Amino acid sequence: MGEADHIQEIPFLEFPGDDLDLEQESEEWKGLRSKVREACETYGCFGLVCDAIPAKLRQEMFMVMKTLFDLPEETKKKHSSTKPYHSYQGKCPIVPLLESFGIDDAPQPQAAQAFTNLLWPEGNPAFCGALISMATKMLELNFIVLKLILESLGMEKYYNSQKENSASVFRLMKYTVPPSNDSAIGLVTHTDKNILTILCQNEVQGLEVLSKEGNWIRLNFCKDSFIVIIGDLLKAWTNGRLHAVRHRVVMNGDKDRYSCGMFVLPGDTVTIEVPEELVDNDHPLRYRPFTYSDYMSFFTSNICDDALEVYAGVRS
Ligand SMILES: O=C(O)CCC(=O)C(=O)O
């Protein structure tokens, strides 16, 4: 397993205040907005320290995640979906350390309850409560970041429709300690195929991002930080202005890694189409219109590194 070239280069930003209701015309908001844009253009990701999502809730989330992954394999397999990345995915030869669940619309109490009841027919209020609270806060944070991004591009008029026409999947992941103390791939290199992702991990590091210059950067999260990742769809919609960063997980050490990620996606009928304001002589159209579901169908049968360019890129 090749070592990362750099320990930390990506910006870590601070979300001001103790709740997510940051006043949107404040100087703090405007300051954050320009830093977010710069990070999204240059790195396609950034760390975000956010005390508005309490440390206690994060701890609870990782505790209940452990009880989830400790369930028997047969029970975990009950969670299935026709959509890729939404089912329970057990360990497999490509990613032998990883198990994951994708939960649709997890902030909605009905969806969270249905997931909980499937795995614990006798009920598990502690799990369900932590799931709803964490998913709700992370989705809220996702939309705040989306708003900052759209405003920074002068595209805020699209915010409400993007929000209304979105869906979410909350992914819960467990990476087990690699055998024989070696470092080993936890998750293979990829770009996220959705709009925007926010990740949260327990104290075990492992996420690495590839800089535009081609260096692997190993992220060193501080305890209260989240990581924001630009997905392929936001890169396409912004006509390539934002960077969809390639990333992977590399495991080492002697502790299991747990992470959860809130992935915002477009609703099924939404077409991703570059708005005309983002096309001009300096920025000729780079992506043709497409839907997320068609893009995912393409990707799952043609897994490749530059799926977005191959699938939707406009060749000049
Ligand atoms: O576990 C992590 O930190 C990264 C997960 C990830 O990149 C993904 O699920 O797309």
Ligand SMILES: [Fe+2]
């Ligand atoms: Fe990812």
